[in-house]
Amino acid sequence: MNASVNWTGYKTIVRKEVVRILRIWAQTVVPPAITMTLYFIVFGNLIGRRIGEMGGFDYMQFIVPGLIMMSVITSSYGNMVSSFFGAKFGRHIEELLISPLPNWVILAGYVTGALARGMMVGAVVMVISLFFTRVEVQHPLVMVSVLLLTSIVFAMAGMVNAIFANKFDDIAIVPTFILTPLTYLGGVFYSISLLPDFWQKISAFNPILYMVNGFRYGILGVSDVPIAWAYAIILAFGVILASLCLWLLHRGIGMRS
Amino acid sequence: MNALEVNNLKKTYANGVQALKGISLNIKDGDFFAFLGPNGAGKSTLIGIISSLVNASSGEVKVFGTSVQTSRSKAMSHIGLVPQELNFNQFEKPLEIIVNQAGYYGIDRKTALHRAEKYLRQLQLWDQHDKISRMLSGGMKRRLMIARAMVNEPRLLILDEPTAGVDIEIRRSMWEFIREINENGTTVLLTTHYLEEAEELCRNIAIIDHGEIIQNTDMKTLLGSLDVETVILDVREPLSTAPQIDDMKLHLRDPFTLEVSLPKEKSLNALFSSLDNERISVLSMRNKANRLEELFLRLVDSGSTT
Known part of the structure; x- marks a missing residue:
């Protein structure tokens, strides 16, 4: 297949995804904005005042990177899993499966769509945070790269979930029982230095800890983990998930008989 | 190609x-x-x-x-x-x-x-x-x-x-x-x-x-390859039995409806002439099924019985 066919196909998938996100904006962009506003008010403002400083920052400032990252992770994952599973359930994924597009273009198109929603939501939450506190971005390149890479990783994780899901219940299991606990325990609301040694060691196995701290380093310049480790973990998950997605698409699991 | x-x-x-x-x-x-x-x-x-x-x-x-x-x-x-x-x-x-x-x-x-x-x-x-x-x-x-x-x-x-x-x-x-x-x-x-x-x-x-x-x-x-075509005839007077006509199979569906299996070599004229001899008046005629449907059913039926 020539590159122009792939490029047009890729743009078409991305455009379709973005149109979908904007068409159902009340489901895609508004809920995280409301949830994060509540987090800022309740945790940051009301409770945060009593907590005082964390990691050398005002508590409200400390949770800003974590809350942005949490909304980006949830939105990227949620977009991919709902859109891809919806296409599978409604059988319109067949439009792509019978087309000449190679699997990597299909994956790239859907991941970019999920990335677009992640970035939209991330930008909205960042703007909301400005109503509550002020932060100076310390390492813009680190902030942007960690955010983009994390969004891509969770978009691909969403595709794996969507491929194996057989009913709508199946796409709620992973976010409820795995993603949410790992995110809450991933240092969004606290520094792991507050934990006893044993729990610090356990926390080191949580990949979201590295993503949240990598992003926090980008914004505030502080991190509970070495930044190189954060990149290594994100990239490793990225490579593993990309390979898994391509293999699943190639085998047509859940899509081709 | x-x-x-x-x-x-x-x-x-x-x-x-x-x-x-x-x-x-x-x-x-x-x-x-x-x-x-x-x-x-x-x-x-x-x-x-x-x-x-x-x-x-x-x-x-x-x-x-x-x-x-x-x-x-x-x-x-x-x-x-x-x-x-x-x-x-x-x-x-x-x-x-x-x-x-x-x-x-x-x-x-x-x-x-x-x-x-x-x-x-x-x-x-x-x-x-x-x-x-x-x-x-x-x-x-x-x-x-x-x-x-x-x-x-x-x-x-x-x-x-x-x-x-x-x-x-x-x-x-x-x-x-x-x-x-x-x-x-x-x-x-x-x-x-x-x-x-x-x-x-x-x-x-x-x-x-x-x-x-x-x-x-x-x-x-x-x-x-279709050697027989089946037609349905609506007759004016009620019949008690189907008439016997050489080389054709006639079956009475109801007193006013005759089903006729007509061999390919037989003309419709021959059928009508024989019915005329039996004093049977035909009001209308239609094919039981289209030709391909007859063949299809025959092929599929023979496939399932072998």
Whole structure:
């Protein structure tokens, strides 16, 4: 297949995804904005005042990177899993499966769509945070790269979930029982230095800890983990998930008989 | 070059069902080909393999000389598929659906919009182009799938029961559209349960039953092999028994309806003359089934009894 066919196909998938996100904006962009506003008010403002400083920052400032990252992770994952599973359930994924597009273009198109929603939501939450506190971005390149890479990783994780899901219940299991606990325990609301040694060691196995701290380093310049480790973990998950997605698409699991 | 070559194709599903038992088939470029068979015979499995939605267990399918198994992308660029089940996003608008499909084939947006309008107009759907697809009638949804399949201007158009559930008027307009596409050079592979449709449109035919091709010939030869035609006669006066006429089988369906199996060499004049001798007055006459339907049932029945 020539590159122009792939490029047009890729743009078409991305455009379709973005149109979908904007068409159902009340489901895609508004809920995280409301949830994060509540987090800022309740945790940051009301409770945060009593907590005082964390990691050398005002508590409200400390949770800003974590809350942005949490909304980006949830939105990227949620977009991919709902859109891809919806296409599978409604059988319109067949439009792509019978087309000449190679699997990597299909994956790239859907991941970019999920990335677009992640970035939209991330930008909205960042703007909301400005109503509550002020932060100076310390390492813009680190902030942007960690955010983009994390969004891509969770978009691909969403595709794996969507491929194996057989009913709508199946796409709620992973976010409820795995993603949410790992995110809450991933240092969004606290520094792991507050934990006893044993729990610090356990926390080191949580990949979201590295993503949240990598992003926090980008914004505030502080991190509970070495930044190189954060990149290594994100990239490793990225490579593993990309390979898994391509293999699943190639085998047509859940899509081709 | 053949538009489609199927070589010793086998498919066994994970549940052990052997849907295709090594079928081979060639369809010439420009042909209008009927692929018929009873439910569960293997038609949709074959179409699924040609369109890469089903993985073959063994054998090979080539579309215009390109193997679906080894060069999927190139082979798919030649195909347009109208599946049996609705498979578009019912929350999108017809124009969006068609333009997006064009994009998947690498067609730029401007050309895609132009083609989408052209095919929606030809299929009398342009008035609906901006409505949510879920709101379209069943016939409109089927026509939308045809317009979508045409947007990449395929060399091989596969129609899997395209007129199922469509009223006769729309069905005939769809026939005209498909016939015109074929006259313009597109090879058409049609499966249908309306045998009148296949007889009307197709030049060549294959019949599949229990995963095996039981007939593969041209329509004229197949219809020529029909040695008996069955007609239904409505008579003026009630009959108590069916009359006996040489070389013909007459069966009384009810006192006013006679079913006659007429050998090919016998003329209708001979039948009417014999009925006249019996003082039976005929009010009207119709075919019990169309010719292809009679042959189809006979072939499938003989296949299931052997």
